[in-house]
Amino acid sequence: MQSIYRIMWAITLAAFLSAQALAPTAQQQFNVALSYSPPYVYPGSIVQLYITIISAQSMSNVYVDINSPFKVLTGSTVQIQQISGGVPATVVAVVQVPLDARPGYYTIKVTAYTLMRAAESSIDIEVLPFDFSALVVPRITAYLPGQPVQLPVFLINPTADYLKARVSINGSAVLQYLNSSLSCDAVIPPRSNSTCFLSFMLPGWLKPGFYNATLSVSFSSLSGYAGSVTFVKSIQLPVISGVDVNIMASPTQPVVIGSPTLISIVIYQGSAAPLQNVTIRVLNGDGVRILGNSVFTIPLLTQIQLPVQLIITKYGGIKIPVEICHYSICTVKYAELFIPSPGVTVNAVFNPPQGYPGSVVQSTFIIATNYTMSNVGVEIRAPFKALTSPSILLPLLAPQSPATINVVFEIPKEVRPGIYPINITVAGAMYTFYYEVLKPEFNVVVTFNPPVAYPGAVVSGNLVVTSPFNAKDLDILLSTPMSLLSPTGYRLPYLPQGQPYAAYVVLQVPEETPPGKYPLTVSVNGVNYTFYVNVGAPNVVIQNVIVTPPRELEGTPMAQVALQVLNTGPVVARNVTIVLLNSTIGRQSYVLDYLPPGSPVTLTYYVNTSKLPPGRYNVVAMASWNGGVYLANGPLDVAKKDVFKITHKVYNVAPGSTAVLVINITNLGPDEAKNLRVSFTPSQVFELHASNIADVATASVRVLGDLAPGASVSTAFLLDVSDKTVPGVYTITLVATWNQTGVFMPGVQYINIPIEVRSGVDMFIVIPLVLTALLIITGIVIALRRKRRG
Numbered sequence: 001m002q003s004i005y006r007i008m009w010a011i012t013l014a015a016f017l018s019a020q021a022l023a024p025t026a027q028q029q030f031n032v033a034l035s036y037s038p039p040y041v042y043p044g045s046i047v048q049l050y051i052t053i054i055s056a057q058s059m060s061n062v063y064v065d066i067n068s069p070f071k072v073l074t075g076s077t078v079q080i081q082q083i084s085g086g087v088p089a090t091v092v093a094v095v096q097v098p099l100d101a102r103p104g105y106y107t108i109k110v111t112a113y114t115l116m117r118a119a120e121s122s123i124d125i126e127v128l129p130f131d132f133s134a135l136v137v138p139r140i141t142a143y144l145p146g147q148p149v150q151l152p153v154f155l156i157n158p159t160a161d162y163l164k165a166r167v168s169i170n171g172s173a174v175l176q177y178l179n180s181s182l183s184c185d186a187v188i189p190p191r192s193n194s195t196c197f198l199s200f201m202l203p204g205w206l207k208p209g210f211y212n213a214t215l216s217v218s219f220s221s222l223s224g225y226a227g228s229v230t231f232v233k234s235i236q237l238p239v240i241s242g243v244d245v246n247i248m249a250s251p252t253q254p255v256v257i258g259s260p261t262l263i264s265i266v267i268y269q270g271s272a273a274p275l276q277n278v279t280i281r282v283l284n285g286d287g288v289r290i291l292g293n294s295v296f297t298i299p300l301l302t303q304i305q306l307p308v309q310l311i312i313t314k315y316g317g318i319k320i321p322v323e324i325c326h327y328s329i330c331t332v333k334y335a336e337l338f339i340p341s342p343g344v345t346v347n348a349v350f351n352p353p354q355g356y357p358g359s360v361v362q363s364t365f366i367i368a369t370n371y372t373m374s375n376v377g378v379e380i381r382a383p384f385k386a387l388t389s390p391s392i393l394l395p396l397l398a399p400q401s402p403a404t405i406n407v408v409f410e411i412p413k414e415v416r417p418g419i420y421p422i423n424i425t426v427a428g429a430m431y432t433f434y435y436e437v438l439k440p441e442f443n444v445v446v447t448f449n450p451p452v453a454y455p456g457a458v459v460s461g462n463l464v465v466t467s468p469f470n471a472k473d474l475d476i477l478l479s480t481p482m483s484l485l486s487p488t489g490y491r492l493p494y495l496p497q498g499q500p501y502a503a504y505v506v507l508q509v510p511e512e513t514p515p516g517k518y519p520l521t522v523s524v525n526g527v528n529y530t531f532y533v534n535v536g537a538p539n540v541v542i543q544n545v546i547v548t549p550p551r552e553l554e555g556t557p558m559a560q561v562a563l564q565v566l567n568t569g570p571v572v573a574r575n576v577t578i579v580l581l582n583s584t585i586g587r588q589s590y591v592l593d594y595l596p597p598g599s600p601v602t603l604t605y606y607v608n609t610s611k612l613p614p615g616r617y618n619v620v621a622m623a624s625w626n627g628g629v630y631l632a633n634g635p636l637d638v639a640k641k642d643v644f645k646i647t648h649k650v651y652n653v654a655p656g657s658t659a660v661l662v663i664n665i666t667n668l669g670p671d672e673a674k675n676l677r678v679s680f681t682p683s684q685v686f687e688l689h690a691s692n693i694a695d696v697a698t699a700s701v702r703v704l705g706d707l708a709p710g711a712s713v714s715t716a717f718l719l720d721v722s723d724k725t726v727p728g729v730y731t732i733t734l735v736a737t738w739n740q741t742g743v744f745m746p747g748v749q750y751i752n753i754p755i756e757v758r759s760g761v762d763m764f765i766v767i768p769l770v771l772t773a774l775l776i777i778t779g780i781v782i783a784l785r786r787k788r789r790g
Contacts, residue, residue: 029117030056032110033053034108041097042127042129042130043130048094048095051092052090059083060082065110066109075094096160103128133231136217138233141238144241145206145329146202148199149199152196155186155194157192158191160191161221163222165186166184173213207239210239212236214234214235245268246270247265247266247333249264249336251263255339261310263308266303267306267322278326279296281296281323282310282322285334287314291311294308319335321333345367346366346424348364348424349364354435356469357411357414357417360408361384362406365405365424369397375395376427377392377393381423381424382409385410422435440524441527443468444522448531448534452535458506458507463502466499470494471494476489480518480520483510486503542623543564545563547561547634551638552745554614554638554639557610562603573595575591578590578622580605580619580620582620584605590603595625616636618635642667644751645668646753648662653757654721660717662715662716665713667708675706676737679700681732683733686722688717688718688719699718719732729756730757731754732753734753
């Protein structure tokens, strides 16, 4: 029995497998998608492949193979144990692009398969051109001619493999230093960097400038899969000036010809970069013989002071040769000394170094000798007045002990500017010095208040005089074409140097002075300094002429006019009269005694417009002041007023009765009458008929709406006639008000209607008229109530 079951199971399994093999392939296929990052690929790049597999049915034991022209670092063959139906599965593989890959497109193919099924996908990856010189960064500084150089070269490895780098340098400014190589090697870790150092020397003959050099670089993979590449990079080596130093010498003791003397030589750098490995040798020269050690070695020269013992064998200018070597470059500099010949030297110092007529000068003469002298006569002569003795006898004058003589001179006031000699005679020998006398330019300042005056104004000024020297007997005089109210001059016996002298100046500007600049001359000891008083003129303008309302109906009694008056000038305007040239009601002119600049004033007038016919008018204002007139105008429009023709009929007018007044209104004017209203004016004879107190207010007014030119409208009033009225003719007054387009004020017309009161009433006539009047009034009231509710 069990064997039968086994046979049946085998037959069933074989049938199932056969059915699977013969089933439609569309239900058993699955899809493979391939993408990569980064989007831009260069030689040496690491590329990540994203492989996505999706199947409509669950699958197990799915294998993924990658066929790539590049090295697959991870994921060359991947096994996925289970993929759920309809759920995508993604695996990642990493590919290394070798350094020697040429630009172009490369195809990567991916195959996914199971025992029974397979799918594949491919993608083209573009390898872009790459500048390998960006992976090499030399750290260049400024160099000196003849200097050994150790140039750091920064190397970058973009791959996932260890790279071996070799860098070589060559160029016209590159020499081999000792036995060192002109190349360097380095091993660069993956995705990292390293540094190697190039050792070379710069030729000593180089001049300052930039010199081209070439770096030859090769990158090679230690494992081999990253490939290798060789390229060059051009660089520039900046060379600055070579041995550039400043040198000076000074004796530390009195120099005795032929005797050992100690000299201090100071050397400091003269270029931007300090010198390294410097050797200094003090050499023998003309009139100079070096004693003892004269060679000095300095690792870094910025500034140094060297004591040197030597013998000087001549007088005059001495040049001490000093050899300075920097590496292999040597140059000779000279430290100069001056050894005066035996005799007397005289120097002079003047305080102040330049003088003025009337000033005092202190002269200091320094007399020195290189041998001992006795009874030395000194005499000083100058074209100035000597305030101290100019002749002196020196009993002893020895070396290292110079004599100092002070003489004070006063420069006379009449001395003209120029250069004057001062002679000093020492032991029969004359020495000449020169002293400059300057033009006495005093510092004179005058400030005025106000800075801009007007005719008739009083101007105050502040006068300040400062002398550049100690001045004596100063005469200060003032002159001007205007009236000078303050003193015209001052005399100062003494004015110290730099100490200001101040005085007040008061001027009166004449009344009729035209605008302009008027001088004030200040003379200080005959030297003139001119300042100017600015006399300005006011300028009055009428900025605005505003008519309110700007458009009115004919017959309106008046309009308001507002003027804005402003002084735009720099000074005050006085006695300003502003007149309205049109016919006015009330005040026609204003007088402003004082109108300061920039302060507007508003004035109000009332123009009589009651008799103006329709048309456009100008309201003209005139401002006048001392020196000017200004006219301005503003528009005024007078519109033609609508005129109404009134016809009326009156019924049942008897004492104690209710009369009916029917009026007809026709617009004879040129414009449409807007919102026409007719109001009843009560009298002692006639009163409005109203059924209750609440209707009294509405019964007296008729709102007739808009009435076009030539159109007519009718309305009626119920009037209660007083029972005490005596028969006769009585007049009632109706008031018509309306608006016209463009006119701010409403139009008004008074309507006088004569009514004759008779005795007796005709009921056949009254009753229909009363009913008609009531219907008209009721309609008007209902319309008014609806309008108010709306």
